[in-house]
Structure formats: structure tokens, C-alpha cells
Amino acid sequence: xxxxxxxxxxxxxxxxxxxxxxxxxxxxxxxxxxxxxxxxxxxxxxxxxxxxxxxxxxxxxxxxxxxxxxxxxxxxxxxxxxxxxxxxxxxxxxxxxxxxxxxxxxxxxxxxxxxxxxxxxxxxxxxxxxxxxxxxxxxxxxxxxxxxxxxxxxxxxxxxxxxxxxxxxxxxxxxxxxxxxxxxxxxxxxxxxxxxxxxxxxxxxxxxxxxxxxxxxxxxxxxxxxxxxxxxxxxxxxxxxxxxxxxxxxxxxxxxxxxxxxxxxxxxxxxxxxxxxxxxxxxxxxxxxxxxxxxxxxxxxxxxxxxxxxxxxxxxxxxxxxxxxxxxxxxxxxxxxxxxxxxxxxxxxxxxxxxxxxxxxxxxxxxxxxxxxxxxxxxxxxxxxxxxxxxxxxxxxxxxxxxxxxxxxxxxxxxxxxxxxxxxxxxxxxxxxxxxxxxxxxxxxxxxxxxxxxxxxxxxxxxxxxxxx
Numbered sequence: 427x428x429x430x431x432x433x434x435x436x437x438x439x440x441x442x443x444x445x446x447x448x449x450x451x452x453x454x455x456x457x458x459x460x461x462x463x464x465x466x467x468x469x470x471x472x473x474x475x476x477x478x479x480x481x482x483x484x485x486x487x488x489x490x491x492x493x494x495x496x497x498x499x500x501x502x503x504x505x506x507x508x509x510x511x512x513x514x515x516x517x518x519x520x521x522x523x524x525x526x527x528x529x530x531x532x533x534x535x536x537x538x539x540x541x542x543x544x545x546x547x548x549x550x551x552x553x554x555x556x557x558x559x560x561x562x563x564x565x566x567x568x569x570x571x572x573x574x575x576x577x578x579x580x581x582x583x584x585x586x587x588x589x590x591x592x593x594x595x596x597x598x599x600x601x602x603x604x605x606x607x608x609x610x611x612x613x614x615x616x617x618x619x620x621x622x623x624x625x626x627x628x629x630x631x632x633x634x635x636x637x638x639x640x641x642x643x644x645x646x647x648x649x650x651x652x653x654x655x656x657x658x659x660x661x662x663x664x665x666x667x668x669x670x671x672x673x674x675x676x677x678x679x680x681x682x683x684x685x686x687x688x689x690x691x692x693x694x695x696x697x698x699x700x701x702x703x704x705x706x707x708x709x710x711x712x713x714x715x716x717x718x719x720x721x722x723x724x725x726x727x728x729x730x731x732x733x734x735x736x737x738x739x740x741x742x743x744x745x746x747x748x749x750x751x752x753x754x755x756x757x758x759x760x761x762x763x764x765x766x767x768x769x770x771x772x773x774x775x776x777x778x779x780x781x782x783x784x785x786x787x788x789x790x791x792x793x794x795x796x797x798x799x800x801x802x803x804x805x806x807x808x809x810x811x812x813x814x815x816x817x818x819x820x821x822x823x824x825x826x827x828x829x830x831x832x833x834x835x836x837x838x839x840x841x842x843x844x845x846x847x848x849x850x851x852x853x854x855x856x857x858x859x860x861x862x863x864x865x866x867x868x869x870x871x872x873x874x875x876x877x878x879x880x881x882x883x884x885x886x887x888x889x890x891x892x893x894x895x
Contacts (some may be wrong), residue, residue: 437493439864446884462490687816772831
């Protein structure tokens with residue numbers, strides 16, 4: 427099989443690469459290979475089954491058209507300060523310009539015009555003052571919240587538009603390897619069922635998302651694609667009653683706070699805050715269960731959940747940060763018999779596990795019903811746990827009641843984007859005609875930044891084709 431442009435992965439980075447090429451009138455043939463299913467065929471059976479059934483061969487929440495974006499809470503961060511390190515590669519002003527452009531595309535496909543976190547300047551100042559006193563930094567970041575249910579509709583509309591524009595979408599097809607001829611990438615090997623075939627291409631883009639980060643790391647090592655270990659995030663998902671977060675939810679919707687708690691001074695941050703949201707489970711390869719959070723536009727719970735993530739940067743000789751995080755997750759899953767663990771903050775301070783009867787007596791009722799009450803400290807590395815507890819104490823100064831004894835901590839919350847592929851500002855790797863985008867590349871984190879990286883890739887490919895003509 428032969429195509430002009432081959433995109434591995436139908437997450438936001440791959441989608442927006444193809445979309446921008448089409449918007450610029452590029453007439454080359456584009457093929458997107460995705461091992462999951464189209465949006466309209468992605469379905470998580472948990473709401474009806476009442477528990478995670480461990481879908482095979484992949485989790486529908488994390489895999490398929492739009493990647494984890496279709497089943498996420500659908501937040502678009504509208505500041506280049508949030509979402510990874512791409513601005514350091516292309517420049518902050520240009521990154522912000524791309525965000526404004528990409529945001530307009532999301533609006534065209536039905537995103538809510540309302541932007542959270544823009545008003546109540548005096549109230550924001552009040553929250554920032556409390557953060558400063560607690561030794562934390564409040565990051566200003568307007569949020570466009572699509573909502574989990576609306577995100578699926580938006581990405582379905584984008585999927586249909588790509589089909590109308592002639593983009594070939596190959597679902598149920600997994601990339602096995604890339605094809606190299608010296609320092610030139612000629613395409614990739616793709617498996618569909620039991621059949622493998624080569625797809626030759628003039629340009630190959632790998633955009634496999636966080637789920638594909640480990641696979642890309644192995645590909646880089648096998649083919650000498652220049653890369654280096656990056657940051658891996660290990661943390662917990664915290665759940666409190668929404669009354670505790672009411673002021674912050676009203677003023678900011680999502681409070682992005684960063685701290686460097688003693689004694690280790692590792693970077694710790696909040697991530698993915700979901701007012702009225704639900705804690706959820708995602709399954710990765712090898713049956714690894716990790717925790718996440720969703721927030722719908724209409725359906726609301728009595729709680730607010732958010733992630734607290736501790737960043738780990740490893741030095742030589744260690745070069746397996748993704749595997750390290752996986753081991754933490756596997757150990758936690760072992761303690762929970764394959765399920766997510768949940769523990770009350772007060773029980774951690776008391777050095778005891780949490781029991782189901784104690785959860786039933788609390789004001790905070792878990793929104794993840796099949797989470798197993800237990801002891802997350804038995805699996806969490808001491809350094810990470812110490813950082814998280816220090817950060818929670820600081821958060822309590824910003825949001826009184828956050829460190830209540832009944833506050834729930836779910837584990838493991840892991841972010842797999844450690845491998846950092848070396849690229850220039852034109853998104854070229856050291857292998858000709860091979861480009862790596864999105865969260866798997868190590869340069870982005872989240873929907874918007876991955877999307878703008880795809881837009882930039884589309885522009886670069888269109889410009890190089892124009893120059894060649």
C-alpha cells in the first residue's frame with residue numbers, strides 16, 4: 427500500500443495535522459492508522475454494567491478516534507503556560523497564536539463559546555494571595571469546557587469532515603514498526619487482525635498519545651531516533667465535596683496550582699479539576715488500571731475531583747521512567763485486586779488503611795463505586811507520597827477544608843509522556859521524513875497543546891510541498 431502522508435494515531439495531534447492540510451488545500455493522499463474504533467463505535471460498558479469489565483483488546487476510553495479526548499472532561503486550556511514544553515521549542519508568542527487559531531476550529535465544530543476563568547478579577551486576586559501565602563503559584567489559564575458528552579459529538583463532527591475531505595481512516599489497525607532505509611523513513615508496518623502489511627509513505631507522523639508513549643520509546647531505541655528521558659508524573663486523584671471547592675469552582679472553574687514542597691522540592695501541581703465531576707478508571711496495556719476524572723455539561727455529582735501530580739526527573743544511569751511509573755501502578759493494582767485504591771486523607775495521617783464502613787459514614791461518597799478501600803501508601807513511593815501530603819497541606823490554606831480527614835485520595839494517577847523525542851522547530855527528527863507529535867513525543871500534555879502541534883505539522887508539510895513544487 428502507498429500513501430503520501432501516513433499518520434499513526436487518531437488523537438488530537440494526528441487529527442489536526444490532517445485537518446490543517448485539508449484546510450490549506452493540500453491535495454496529497456492522507457492515511458490515518460488507528461488501532462481503536464471510530465467515535466460512533468466507542469462505547470464504555472461500565473455505566474450499564476456498574477463496574478469496569480476490562481474491554482479487550484483495548485480500553486474504549488483511551489483508544490479510538492480522538493484518543494482519550496473523546497471520553498475526557500473535554501477541557502481546552504487557552505494559555506501556552508499550560509500543556510507541556512512545546513512553547514520552548516517554537517516560542518511562546520507563536521504558541522499562543524496557534525492556540526487562538528485552533529480554538530476557533532473547535533468553536534466551528536460546536537464547542538461552547540463560554541470561557542471559564544476570565545471574570546471576577548478581585549476574587550482571583552484573593553485566591554492568588556492565599557496561594558502566595560501557602561507557597562504556591564496560581565497559573566492564569568482560561569478554560570473552554572466542552573464536557574465529556576459534547577466532546578464526543580465535536581470529535582464525531584471532525585471525523586466526518588475528514589472523511590468528506592478524502593482522508594483515509596483505517597481503524598482496527600495497529601502500527602507494529604516503522605520502515606527505515608538508512609536515515610530515511612519510508613513508512614510503517616501495520617497489523618490488522620492477523621495480517622501485517624507495509625504502508626509506504628513520503629512523510630510519516632507518529633502521534634500515538636500517552637497510551638503509545640512506551641511503544642514510541644522502544645521504537646526510538648530500536649532505530650536510533652534521537653530521544654531522551656523526560657518527566658514522568660506520579661500522583662493521586664483527590665475528591666472532596668463541591669462545597670469545599672465552591673469559591674474556586676465559581677471563580678476559576680479549574681485552579682492550576684504549582685508548588686515545590688519541602689523537603690524534596692519536586693514540582694507538584696494540580697491537574698484536570700472537575701467540578702461536579704466523576705472519578706473514572708482507564709485501562710492500559712497489560713491490564714494496568716489508572717484513575718482519571720470526567721466532567722459532564724449536564725450530569726453533575728455532589729463532588730469535585732482533581733489530580734495532584736508529582737513530577738519525577740531521573741538522571742543517569744536510570745533511563746526507564748515510564749517503566750518505573752508502571753511498576754508503581756502495578757503494585758497499587760495488586761493491592762486493590764486489579765481495581766483502583768481509595769483512602770481517606772485522615773487515615774493516611776493515622777497510619778491506617780480505610781475500610782468500606784468508614785467511607786459509608788463520610789460526607790464524601792466516592793463517585794467511583796468499584797474503587798477498593800485500602801492503603802495507597804503501601805504502594806506509593808515515599809518521596810512522591812511526602813510531596814503529595816505537603817502539597818495537600820498547602821492547598822488547605824488556599825481552599826479551607828481541602829485537607830479534611832474525609833478527603834478521598836485515589837491511586838494510581840499516572841501520566842505516561844516521559845520519552846522526549848528530539849526535534850527542531852520544524853518538527854523534524856534526526857530521521858528524514860519522520861515526525862513525532864503530541865503527548866507520546868514528550869512535548870505536549872493535553873488536548874489543546876497536542877492539537878496545535880498537529881496544526882503546526884500540517885502547515886510545515888504543506889509549506890515543504892509547496893516549496894518542492
